[in-house]
Amino acid sequence: MSTEEQLSTTIDASVPTAARMYDHYLGGKDNYAADRAACAELDKVVPSTRALALNNRRFLQRVVKTLAAEHGIRQFLDHGSGLPTQDNVHQVAQRVDPATHVVYVDNDPMVLVHGRALLEQDERTTVIHADLRDTRTIFEHAETRRLIDFSQPVAVLFNSVFHCIPDSETDGPLAVIRRVTERLVPGSMMVMCQLVSDDPEVRRFVTEFMDQATQGHWGRVREEKDVAEWFEGMDILEPGLVEVSTWRPDSEVAPRQLTQEWIEFGGVGRLR
Numbered sequence: 001m002s003t004e005e006q007l008s009t010t011i012d013a014s015v016p017t018a019a020r021m022y023d024h025y026l027g028g029k030d031n032y033a034a035d036r037a038a039c040a041e042l043d044k045v046v047p048s049t050r051a052l053a054l055n056n057r058r059f060l061q062r063v064v065k066t067l068a069a070e071h072g073i074r075q076f077l078d079h080g081s082g083l084p085t086q087d088n089v090h091q092v093a094q095r096v097d098p099a100t101h102v103v104y105v106d107n108d109p110m111v112l113v114h115g116r117a118l119l120e121q122d123e124r125t126t127v128i129h130a131d132l133r134d135t136r137t138i139f140e141h142a143e144t145r146r147l148i149d150f151s152q153p154v155a156v157l158f159n160s161v162f163h164c165i166p167d168s169e170t171d172g173p174l175a176v177i178r179r180v181t182e183r184l185v186p187g188s189m190m191v192m193c194q195l196v197s198d199d200p201e202v203r204r205f206v207t208e209f210m211d212q213a214t215q216g217h218w219g220r221v222r223e224e225k226d227v228a229e230w231f232e233g234m235d236i237l238e239p240g241l242v243e244v245s246t247w248r249p250d251s252e253v254a255p256r257q258l259t260q261e262w263i264e265f266g267g268v269g270r271l272r
Helices: 003-008 017-023 034-043 049-071 089-096 107-118 137-141 144-148 173-180 200-213 223-232
Strands: 075-079 101-106 125-129 153-159 189-196 262-268
Touching: 017 034, 017 049, 017 107, 034 049, 034 200, 049 089, 049 153, 049 189, 075 089, 089 101, 101 107, 101 144, 101 189, 125 144, 125 173, 137 144, 137 153, 137 173, 153 173, 173 223, 189 223, 223 262
Parallel strands: 075 101, 075 153, 101 125, 153 189
Antiparallel strands: 189 262
16 A cells, blocks of 8 residues: 555544645635535634635745745745645746745645645656644755755745644744754745734634634634744844734735735744
8 A cells, every 4th residue: 555545544534634624715625514514604704704715825836936036045944844735845946936945834735745745757856745834854855855855045934834733842933943044055035924813702713613614724813922932033024923814915916915804924034
């Protein structure tokens, strides 16, 4: 039995995952009834979630294009990449330079199955199955070492994923960031954003709902000050840390996040 076949047998269609819920919000087809039901329940309290997911995806695409075209980044390591959709990281980056290398990382077996099927013809891009907190496995994986030269700048992406892991001195977001940045050279980029809210009731509801729905595969909705802490010691690219639909929009009429019960908040930091 192949690795993909083994992983496909571990997919539990009855338990929602963040990756499949995100896929549903983006209009994808790689999700199940449980994922769609969870989205419907979430929408009752935070109805802007679909718009938020779409704006987050556009942010990712703008960031990748900017880093490739304006900063010469030719290596991307995408943690918690989710299910393949349109204009993925490798497609955006390789339009700037076809020689760009991309490694996707996710612990959802469905992502690996679909991702490898999509990328099997592209030797410059791969998907590995790992928990985003397992920095050693990710950085020392044979596929990562084949594609990423860590003596050169790398863009490391944590796009809308840190709310999926709980606080921990050893495995929380700040600990993961420190482990990752220790392995990177100056000039590397850290792309980080997550769900935040000023409303403690929204933070409480969404955190409890998603933790229960995903059977413990969740962290928490945080505050802007938590995200700002992640970028300490880095040079933050303009326009700074912002609600992501306002990060270098393509035009004055580009979609904006109109409701504010929760937002995606973050930006891009350059290692000194």
